[in-house]
Amino acid sequence: MKIHEYQAKEILARYGIPIQPGRVAHTPEEAEAIARDLGGPVVIKAQVYVGGRGKAGGIQFGNTPEEARAAAARVLGMNIKGLTVQKVLVVSKLEIQEEYYLGIVLDRKTQAPVVMVSTAGGVDIEEVAATTPEKIIKQPIDLRWGLRPFEARNILARAGFPSAVIARGGSILTALARAFIESDANLAEINPLVLTRDGQVQAADAKIVLDDNALYRHRDYAAWEEPEEANPLEFEAHKEGLTYVKLNGNVGIIGNGAGLVMTTLDMVAACGGKPANFLDIGGGARAEVMAKALTFVARDPDVQGVLVNIFGGITRGEEVARGVIMAQQQLPAGLPIVVRLSGTGAEEGRAMLKDAGLDWGKDMRDAAQKIVAAIQAKEKGQQA
Amino acid sequence: MSILLDEHTRVIVQGITGREGSYHTTRMLEAGTKVVAGVTPGKGGQSACGLPVFDTVAEAKAATDANASCIFVPPAGAADAIMEAASAGIKLIVCITEFIPVLDTARAMLVVREHGATLIGPNCPGLCTPGQGKIGIMPYQIFTPGPVGFISRSGTLTYEVVALLTEAGIGQSTCIGIGGDPIIGSTFVDHLKLFEQDPQTQAVVLCGEIGGSDEEDAAEFIKTMKKPVVAFISGRTAPPGKRMGHAGAIISGNTGTAQGKVAALQAASVPVAETIFDIPELVKAALARQA
Numbered sequence: 001m002k003i004h005e006y007q008a009k010e011i012l013a014r015y016g017i018p019i020q021p022g023r024v025a026h027t028p029e030e031a032e033a034i035a036r037d038l039g040g041p042v043v044i045k046a047q048v049y050v051g052g053r054g055k056a057g058g059i060q061f062g063n064t065p066e067e068a069r070a071a072a073a074r075v076l077g078m079n080i081k082g083l084t085v086q087k088v089l090v091v092s093k094l095e096i097q098e099e100y101y102l103g104i105v106l107d108r109k110t111q112a113p114v115v116m117v118s119t120a121g122g123v124d125i126e127e128v129a130a131t132t133p134e135k136i137i138k139q140p141i142d143l144r145w146g147l148r149p150f151e152a153r154n155i156l157a158r159a160g161f162p163s164a165v166i167a168r169g170g171s172i173l174t175a176l177a178r179a180f181i182e183s184d185a186n187l188a189e190i191n192p193l194v195l196t197r198d199g200q201v202q203a204a205d206a207k208i209v210l211d212d213n214a215l216y217r218h219r220d221y222a223a224w225e226e227p228e229e230a231n232p233l234e235f236e237a238h239k240e241g242l243t244y245v246k247l248n249g250n251v252g253i254i255g256n257g258a259g260l261v262m263t264t265l266d267m268v269a270a271c272g273g274k275p276a277n278f279l280d281i282g283g284g285a286r287a288e289v290m291a292k293a294l295t296f297v298a299r300d301p302d303v304q305g306v307l308v309n310i311f312g313g314i315t316r317g318e319e320v321a322r323g324v325i326m327a328q329q330q331l332p333a334g335l336p337i338v339v340r341l342s343g344t345g346a347e348e349g350r351a352m353l354k355d356a357g358l359d360w361g362k363d364m365r366d367a368a369q370k371i372v373a374a375i376q377a378k379e380k381g382q383q384a
Numbered sequence: 385m386s387i388l389l390d391e392h393t394r395v396i397v398q399g400i401t402g403r404e405g406s407y408h409t410t411r412m413l414e415a416g417t418k419v420v421a422g423v424t425p426g427k428g429g430q431s432a433c434g435l436p437v438f439d440t441v442a443e444a445k446a447a448t449d450a451n452a453s454c455i456f457v458p459p460a461g462a463a464d465a466i467m468e469a470a471s472a473g474i475k476l477i478v479c480i481t482e483f484i485p486v487l488d489t490a491r492a493m494l495v496v497r498e499h500g501a502t503l504i505g506p507n508c509p510g511l512c513t514p515g516q517g518k519i520g521i522m523p524y525q526i527f528t529p530g531p532v533g534f535i536s537r538s539g540t541l542t543y544e545v546v547a548l549l550t551e552a553g554i555g556q557s558t559c560i561g562i563g564g565d566p567i568i569g570s571t572f573v574d575h576l577k578l579f580e581q582d583p584q585t586q587a588v589v590l591c592g593e594i595g596g597s598d599e600e601d602a603a604e605f606i607k608t609m610k611k612p613v614v615a616f617i618s619g620r621t622a623p624p625g626k627r628m629g630h631a632g633a634i635i636s637g638n639t640g641t642a643q644g645k646v647a648a649l650q651a652a653s654v655p656v657a658e659t660i661f662d663i664p665e666l667v668k669a670a671l672a673r674q675a
Contacts, residue, residue, distance in 0.1 A: 263541055
């Protein structure tokens with residue numbers, strides 16, 4: 001789960017990592033009031049779930065509360081990569097002398113969180129990794145004891161951090177590792193970590209991605225979930241307990257098992273169609289789940305037809321057929337549906353579909369060809 | 385012969401008294417698997433599926449001499465169940481559970497390695513040696529014994545492809561679903577090594593998907609293998625940055641793309657099927673070259 005910068009900083013602050021004072025504003029007036037409280041120049045930072053805010057104009061400055069208000073008025077409502085800015089973080093401006101990078105990412109290969117640090121901070125770390133990989137020092141964390149302070153200092157020293165930053169930077173990196181592990185993060189980044197002109201070391205920006213599977217034991221963080229404006233359907237699907245990804249085609253796709261659904265998308269594409277979504281109903285789904293999935297997929301206005309591809313193991317063909325028939329009344333009239341069933345209960349399911357006048361495919365390819373043809377025929381009919 | 389699961393495999397089921405645990409234990413017994421006991425803390429002394437239930441894996445192992453475990457424990461306790469099995473000296477651990485917090489799996493792996501155990505999964509369908517039995521949830525009736533080893537990151541896709549192989553008259557030695565999580569107990573390379581040594585296996589089918597670099601690592605290893613490998617990669621149409629159902633199926637930046645994996649496998653002279661329907665023909669050709 002993605003969280004905003006201000007929420008990531010709230011987590012860091014709980015672990016004693018120094019951050020600039022500041023608060024979130026939803027209106028220019030709030031921003032002005034916060035700036036007045038803080039006193040002195042402030043930074044107005046758009047809070048959206050995408051990177052590259054600075055380049056998009058989502059980070060602006062104000063020397064006075066009035067300027068802060070004007071800056072917030074410019075940033076609020078701004079569109080950044082398809083997302084509308086609905087809140088801004090207002091923080092005291094730092095006098096930056098140096099910028100560094102501290103990050104921890106879950107590494108699949110070493111099967112551990114890996115620390116990454118660099119003296120090349122304040123820029124896109126993937127760019128640093130691509131152009132000057134020698135500037136990044138990496139080290140896995142041993143989960144038996146976490147990152148110990150001496151290890152943190154060693155990593156910073158190896159990366160060439162100045163001694164003015166080693167002690168406090170080491171404490172911050174140790175705390176970041178604790179925050180990563182104890183919050184069940186997949187990613188935790190401080191970019192930049194700054195050394196200010198008056199010698200302070202602070203986290204000027206932060207990014208944390210949390211493990212969805214661990215949210216059950218972090219209720220306070222789970223409550224931060226909010227709809228991603230770019231994908232309202234995905235947010236609703238999540239609330240409904242459906243594993244759904246919105247894509248940009250017009251063939252709705254439902255299947256059981258992630259690998260099978262992905263393969264079905266590829267098959268539809270190979271047959272000349274464009275998948276509108278990925279939806280996995282999982283194992284052992286009952287008719288009600290199937291019906292819910294089908295009505296959900298059909299809600300997407302891009303969807304011109306739906307392919308249901310089920311390999312019955314613990315999922316039963318009759319249940320799938322019953323679910324499709326249940327959903328039929330609620331679907332737009334004339335929406336083509338092709339169902340492919342195999343394995344457990346497939347024959348019973350097919351008979352039920354036939355009685356209900358629904359089309360079925362003998363295998364995945366046949367079903368994909370049928371739905372693509374049905375949609376093309378429908379589009380032709382509309383043009384004529 | 386086969387790998388991992390043979391006539392000497394004696395299985396306990398952790399979470400046997402749960403709905404999934406008891407249902408699949410019955411199916412495993414029907415398939416001929418030697419399931420010898422179950423474990424559910426607090427239900428020791430009871431019986432389930434006609435088998436004795438113990439409170440701990442250690443007790444179950446002492447009483448039955450089990451050497452394998454199948455885990456159907458819910459996510460919050462599954463990593464603990466893996467560590468319990470490894471600590472009790474179980475050498476083959478199959479974890480079916482999906483949605484385990486990934487750091488829990490990472491911690492469990494430290495214990496698995498310390499005890500020299502093999503973990504399959506989590507978030508996997510388990511494994512099947514046709515003619516011997518199965519550990520996990522694969523539908524046994526689609527399999528048939530034969531010369532082809534099978535490794536996949538996905539469950540239902542495995543069934544789909546195995547059904548195609550069986551239909552084409554191509555039997556299987558052992559089929560393994562290694563799991564869809566970002567951190568899994570054993571990888572393609574681990575099982576390719578075993579298949580390379582297994583006398584029954586003449587060729588291997590590898591079904592990969594987007595995310596991570598296990599397929600690329602497999603491609604490197606395949607260059608050193610004598611036996612032929614045929615591959616399929618799903619997720620060619622998946623967009624970057626989106627988790628496609630499996631927690632591990634996500635393209636991050638430039639890593640984990642289907643195109644990258646196909647290229648790496650082709651560079652290792654592995655025929656990569658365009659669609660799953662091409663797999664049986666490619667396997668037949670590979671077997672013919674072997675003969």
